[in-house]
Amino acid sequence: MRRIVFLYTELAEYFMASIEALALRKTEIHIVRWPVNSEAPFKFRSLSDVKLYDRTDYTDQQLLELVSNLNPHLLVVSGWVDKGYLKVCRNMKGKSLNVLALDNHWLGTPRQWLAVASAKLWIKKHFDQAWVPGEPQSRYARKLGFAQNEITLGFYCADTKLFAKHFAQHKDHIGKLPKRFIYIGRYVEFKGIHELWEAFSAFRHKHPEWELICIGTGELFVERATAAGIRHEGFVQPVDLPAYLLEAQAFVLPSHREPWGVVVHEMAAAGFPLICSDAVGAASAFLEAGKNGFRFEAGNKDELQLCMEQFAGLTNVERAMMAEHSHKLACRLTPEVWADRLMHFPIPSYHANQSS
Numbered sequence: 158m159r160r161i162v163f164l165y166t167e168l169a170e171y172f173m174a175s176i177e178a179l180a181l182r183k184t185e186i187h188i189v190r191w192p193v194n195s196e197a198p199f200k201f202r203s204l205s206d207v208k209l210y211d212r213t214d215y216t217d218q219q220l221l222e223l224v225s226n227l228n229p230h231l232l233v234v235s236g237w238v239d240k241g242y243l244k245v246c247r248n249m250k251g252k253s254l255n256v257l258a259l260d261n262h263w264l265g266t267p268r269q270w271l272a273v274a275s276a277k278l279w280i281k282k283h284f285d286q287a288w289v290p291g292e293p294q295s296r297y298a299r300k301l302g303f304a305q306n307e308i309t310l311g312f313y314c315a316d317t318k319l320f321a322k323h324f325a326q327h328k329d330h331i332g333k334l335p336k337r338f339i340y341i342g343r344y345v346e347f348k349g350i351h352e353l354w355e356a357f358s359a360f361r362h363k364h365p366e367w368e369l370i371c372i373g374t375g376e377l378f379v380e381r382a383t384a385a386g387i388r389h390e391g392f393v394q395p396v397d398l399p400a401y402l403l404e405a406q407a408f409v410l411p412s413h414r415e416p417w418g419v420v421v422h423e424m425a426a427a428g429f430p431l432i433c434s435d436a437v438g439a440a441s442a443f444l445e446a447g448k449n450g451f452r453f454e455a456g457n458k459d460e461l462q463l464c465m466e467q468f469a470g471l472t473n474v475e476r477a478m479m480a481e482h483s484h485k486l487a488c489r490l491t492p493e494v495w496a497d498r499l500m501h502f503p504i505p506s507y508h509a510n511q512s513s
Contacts, residue, residue, distance in 0.1 A: 158184060159182075159184045159230045160227060160228065160230050160231075161185070161186050161229055162188075162232050162253075164239070167191050167192070167193055171395070175495040179499060180207060186208070187207075190210070191211075192213065217240065224245045230504050230505065231254050232246065232253040234284070247282060250282065254286065254503060257287045259287055259298055260289065261416055263294075277302060285307070286309065287301070287307060287308045288312040288499075290311070290417040291441050292441055293416075294438070295308050309498055311490050313417050315426055317422070317423075320398075321484070323428065327403060334403070334404070335404050336367045336469075337370055337404055338368075338369045339404075339405035341373060341398070341410075342412070344380075346413075347412060352461060353371075353411045354382035354384065356461040364465075368386045369388070371389050372391070372393050402427055406429075407450070407476075408421075408429040409432045409461075412455065413434070415434075415438055419439065421433060421437060421443050422490070425483040425484065427483075428480040430468065430479035430480060431483060432452075432453070432465065435455055442486070445482065445486070449482035451468065
């Protein structure tokens with residue numbers, strides 16, 4: 158039985174769906190996590206076979222003692238911000254297979270070049286392999302010194318089963334759905350919500366029958382647009398989303414920066430045509446421009462409006478074809494596939510020798 162420890166940041170419901178799939182395999186799972194972000198107050202399913210630990214309950218030394226006693230085969234660590242997590246990695250190197258979960262794009266910023274310059278001094282002292290969401294992050298991992306065969310894709314995965322139910326319900330009724338776009342995300346500046354509201358308002362002057370539903374919360378919720386045709390629903394738990402999804406035809410994510418964006422995978426699984434900015438990482442895997450949606454330059458509200466115009470100009474048959482293609486792309490990565498990839502990471506010789 159594989160013993161796996163995750164040193165994580167904030168848990169999300171989609172991550173727990175993948176953990177649930179992993180728990181069905183021969184595994185013993187332990188997760189150390191930071192408290193949930195108040196802007197995304199997810200409620201998690203209970204998994205009796207998974208042990209959860211609050212990071213705030215442990216000093217760095219206590220955390221090291223905890224993980225050492227657990228003696229995991231695999232140690233999966235989200236990023237390198239938590240110095241206590243790094244201390245654990247350094248001390249467990251050679252005893253466990255240390256996997257770095259990295260979600261940053263390679264942008265060539267001074268900070269990233271500094272990380273690359275120092276990587277030879279510390280990356281391999283802490284980590285053996287990298288597990289990244291997609292190709293944008295794979296480039297960064299290679300810059301940090303990981304060989305191609307040390308990089309695995311697909312770290313972020315949607316609860317595809319949950320959202321596939323929506324696709325099955327509405328795929329034959331797209332022409333009858335309300336003429337609405339839907340946004341799901343935090344109300345913060347870098348999500349591009351101001352451009353979204355402005356672009357939609359301009360679009361609606363020509364298409365007054367269309368509406369925009371916005372779901373989420375955050376610091377800018379008090380500044381939410383009150384223009385005609387825009388509805389704000391606040392934060393909605395993932396299990397309650399399907400009722401809202403039946404009220405829209407296309408999903409929009411206008412982020413200025415979005416390392417990945419699991420919501421794109423979720424909406425693709427639900428069979429939504431997608432309209433995403435070129436800063437959205439998940440679009441590299443789940444959006445093929447012209448086939449299941451449209452892409453625009455981040456921050457360019459005129460291009461965003463044009464994408465809305467293009468979608469509004471499609472026939473019901475064309476929208477149905479886009480929905481089908483979104484769902485097809487989404488189903489290439491499921492929680493089961495995620496769990497299988499994790500199970501294919503090699504067991505370190507330290508454990509092999511212990512069991513012999």
